[in-house]
Amino acid sequence: MSEQSSSVAEARRALAQRLREIRLDAGLTARALAGAAGWHESKCSRLEHGRTPPSDADLRAWTRYCGVPGLAPDLIAAARGIDGMYVEWRRMERAGLRHAQESVVPLWERTRQFRIYSSWLIPGPVQTPAYIRALLTALRDRRQLADDIDAAVEVRVAKQALLHGPRQFAVLLEESALRVRIGGAETMAGQLGHLLAVASLPSVSLGIIPAAADRSALWPTETFFMFDSEQVAVELVSAHLTVTQPREIRMYEDVFAALAELAVYGADARALITAAITALG
Template identity: 65%
Template sequence: MTSPSSSVQEARRALGQRLAEIRRTAGLTKRALAQSLGWHESKASRFESGARSPSERDLRDWCSACGAEGEAEDLVSTARGIEGMYIEWRKMERYGLKWAQESVVPLWERTERFRIYSPWLIPGPVQTASYITALLTSIRERRGLIDDVPAAVKVRVEKQEVVYGNHTFAILLEESVLRYRIGGTDVMAGQLGYLLSAMALPSVSIGIIPQDADRSGLWPVEGFFLYDDELVNVELISAHLTVVQKHELAMYAETFSELAELAVYGPAARELITAAIESLG
């Protein structure tokens, strides 16, 4: 996998290349363009190299100076997308956990094929309300957020309706996920029991990667959600990362396929889940 910020930086470089192409098409040097806008030449250079992100006004001024006003709105839209690729949790959750949960509903609704890999937690589409409550309560306390956990839990549970719609879910879990005690024994027992029930849904495939699987070729990686072939979301300690570069999406898709080959399904997966339930005592 690439570093957390590589997708953002590559997108910035791609935007810079487009700005350079527009400038060259207009027959302008960087110095001439900068002088026409009252900038230092280094400012134009940083935009083109991706070292600095242009503001919306910068983009519109650039296009105007190059006689390419028709390109401006597309560039502004691209820049807004880049800024949304790496969002710190404190910004995403500034209005509370309920708002953060609601912000991804449109993406869930339009996605037809979900591919989810989790090395740490049972993922959202197959979580119980009690498990969600335990997770969000911990997040609220650690990040010092407003207490809207019940409302946020309600939104996340309602989001799970997509499991019963025209969507498919391929979920891969490390076996260790079954053993991490989130919310205590009773909560985990209920969550694991629900996981067994979810395996029976026609839209859901759940694979478990056994702890004794040979990981010489591919060890556990960061958890991720792959939405169709459109984008990947990765939850970091500090931020929410969105990956949209095609070659990176292909890497995540390939990694998911390789992880899927390590997993067990059906009766073998049920046996691992049942063993985890029994270990709760």
Template identity: 55%
Template sequence: MPPPYPSSSLQAVRSEIAGRLREIRLDAGLTGRDIAARTGWQPSKVSRIQNATTPPSDDDIRAWCLACDAANQVPDLIAANRTADSMYVEWRRVQRTGLRRLQEARVPLYERTRLFRVYSSSVVPGLLQTHEYAAALLGSIARVHGTPDDVEDAAAARVERSRIIREGDHRLAFLLEESVLRHVVGGAETMAGQLGHLLAVMAYPAVSVGVIPAGRTRDMWTLETFNIFDESRVHVELLTAAVTVTTPGEIAQYAHAFEELAALAVYGTDARAIVTAAVTSLG
């Protein structure tokens, strides 16, 4: 049976919360049916919560602890529960007030990160985007996800945060599938400008850009887009949600995958030739 959560990091946090609730019940000398009777729940709900198959709400945690005469445990458990909530966030939740705030919310993380490792199999990474490319891409996202239209402000915020590639002591390593260069976003003119910008950024001392050529025999399959921030966390981008990975073992797996993918890529003159060919193909 597959795990109920999309990340082992999230699974670990959810299991820890469930374990603490189960211990609180046992310390109170109660059975699962006792909890159900005191809270007015079905016994199946108690079972799902303490087995980490259904995440509890804040109200569920309060009710459970009160039933066990353990109200002093509520604040810590709710804090842990909200941390878990932040590890798997649906785009519609964080984008409901528009896209600009989402761009700005990540600035502190970007500023404190020293080593960025970014793999993209779909679009040019945000830190490398031009305003026109970002606006076209964010416009598509807003349309598909049905978010408020603040695309121009969001694109400006995205470009503004990319200043880190020119400032401070950050190091940035990007890996792009060649198909990223061939996906035309915003029309030929916008795409040509984006690819030209990419060529310029490839000359920055702090930036490494590798391109994985199409058709190359590979031992590592194409993955979802992911960003590794130092050794502290990984952000994985899905269609409907963003997954944050913080478990050291899982971060190490993504770091290893990045190394495997990096070995497939070409760099320097060879990478620039692939980007230039993509520009030429736009006609």
């Protein structure tokens, strides 16, 4: 899957390379290590080339027979982290939408700088309850989830209290996000009016990228949330992708900065929002 090919594949390659280095430092051939561990010789090759994800038991055996059992906990933690980078929505939401909303609360609470880009939706921190309800109801129906909409809306609204603290929220929206009707005209009118209100908060910087902006160098991209400079969350159709590789995070930082240059702010941004409200009729 192409979405996995960056962070997940790179992390798997790095772990596989580390296993190879550990074996070579121990002076063992792949055949010798496989023999000691009771594996088929090809298993070492599959692990060292990232073709087979190592289990906890594999990593304990690898480090034990290479004479460095103390490395096992770190390697196991790294392997588990890779598994968490790409999570299908059905796995994340199998306990309900409320659980999915609650699962990110610790990350939100420890983040001080949020950078959010959305190409087609108003993002969570600045959504109204009615807009949230319309979105989550559609997700529930499309993914055939348990009906815990009321609780899920309550959790998402509660997270918005962070807007009134010491954190900073830089939000960039494509103008098209103002025009995509979620929940009908009344819900959208309320949402756009709320957007005008939250834009005045000292913790919020709201930029709108006009539809008429020259996109020759940088076209609209996937919606992403940046949590400080530690993690990026990307929302895909089928899954949630977590980017943690520093090199890739820097790429998202650069793209966010470039998108911010295309945006308008203040009175110009408010004019675009007001025009979208007027277009609702």
